[in-house]
Amino acid sequence: MKKWSLLIVLLLSACQLETEETRQPVEPSTPVTEEQQPDTNEPSTPAEEETVVDLHDYFLPNQSSAQFEGMGNEYATFTLKTQHLYEDYVGTYEDNGGTVMQRIYRIEDERIVMILEEAEAYDADFPPLSELEALPEIETYLSLPIEEGTEFNGWTITAIDQTIDTPLQTFDHVFVLSQEGADQSVVERYFAEGFGEIKRVFRMPGGEGEEYEVTSTIASLE
Template sequence: MRWSTVKGCICLLLGLLMLTGCVKKENPPNPAEKPMEKGIQDVSRYFPVESQLTWDYEGEGNEYAGFTRRVMHTQGNKAQVSEDNGGTVLGMVFEVTSSQVVKTYTKEEFYSDKNLLEEKPNLEEVILKAPLKVGATWKNERDQREVVSTSERVEVPGGTFHNVVKIKITSLEHPPEEGRQFEYYAENTGLILREFTVGEDKITSQLKSLKKTEARPQTQKDTLSIEGMQQEVVLHLVEGAPLPFYTYAPSDMMVERTASGEGEAFRFVANFAGKKRDDAYMSLFFYPQGTSVEEAVKFASGMILSNRWQKVGRYNNPDTEKSYPWSESEWQFMDKVNNQSYVGNIAVGKHGDRVFHIINHYPEDFAEGFVPRTGKILEKFTWTDTGEQLNKT
């Protein structure tokens, strides 16, 4: 090979090496140099408040950990929500926008369907705040909230949820060792899990179901057989929410709702021709969650004794014909006060994990008008969680 040829090859090789040395080497992008994620901008997707939505939560670790939430009223970006844990009912108002969810009003021992949306705010507690991204924090008067994850996978009785937002709640009134709390929110579902831990003890509330019920008509027309004659009557809707029932009552039966730590009661009181008779009523009473049928039977029997009513019959075996197909135990009774004779009955029943009793009490000469009316109330009585009618269970 001639020297000129070798020289040319060497020059070409050196040129290629120089060219290669001038190319900039591409390094993998540094995660620290990535632009900050924007996070979730619309928090309303994680707190739905459509009218008639109902959430049922299964509790563990405490008798009041299970509860039911229901949207009672809505107006604009406001929603009234009731929360019933079996011991008390809480009425709450939320303002929901894309940027934040704020609880603006709360009322304890709230056993009514009254609209609270126009009540003057009595607090400002931010539940969720945009953007929802890991590390985001905000403070309320009593707690601080921090987004610790937006990609949780959570299994609860109501299903498996992905990309769940996990919120850590730290009390500003108590030291951390007194407990840790987390809430988990899923898109288009809302709160699916609440955890509270103290030492080795853990209390959880897990979503069991989310349902939307159709709005029911406020009135219905029907007929009653009174003294052998068919009479047309107007029935008015009675909502039991957050208890899982509704029924319809004749317009001349007043409805009174009361509650205490011992339970919740609905009284249907005769108001014939505009004259209220407190001695003619049907009472529907729900015992606190955890009450057994045996405890309710004992309590109901004690009521008969304390009122000095005279028992005249009792269902206590499967071969005895019952007045109510759903009753676990029932009695008939009679009474006499100031020459006025009274008759009635009391029956104990159970639906799901709630025990209840129904009492009918009325003057004997009211029977032909009173019994058809209370019979219609029980005929229309429907459990909202199963869709079953009481008298057909």
């Protein structure tokens, strides 16, 4: 009997010990501080938007006729007719009362090149596409990027985001191409998106500090 009583006591002690071990308090996890929490309110950085320039926008509209008002020379006044020949070819006729100048341009990804320039083009017509594709370039007319300091073919972009008043309208975001000659003369071309060339200026130093200037400015568009 004493043997069985001792066995029961030992079993009860073992069960009590196991219960106490399983009931050991669990230490709480380390709380996440405010500094460790992810900042869900932090705005994401937007991807930089790349400005895409379509050089087709630097010509007057198809089948348009623009009148340029001249000052300083009788041939500074002229009519400019523009025709978009094919997807990447534009032709112009410039009539200043003394002669008619025909020009054809090819539009590439990064520049515009002139591929034909012909004076006395009174009865000239525009060649077919197969002939235009075979014409070599004469010179670069305009090149990207449109930013100050860009240089090509002796021209330099000397100003951007200019505001220019003309008889047609006020143009914003105009950029200026400049070329300086060996005789200290300066030629400037002013370009506006959606119109192309809207103004030309020619300056030549004169005697006694004077300056000779000829300007052609867009005045009407049909």
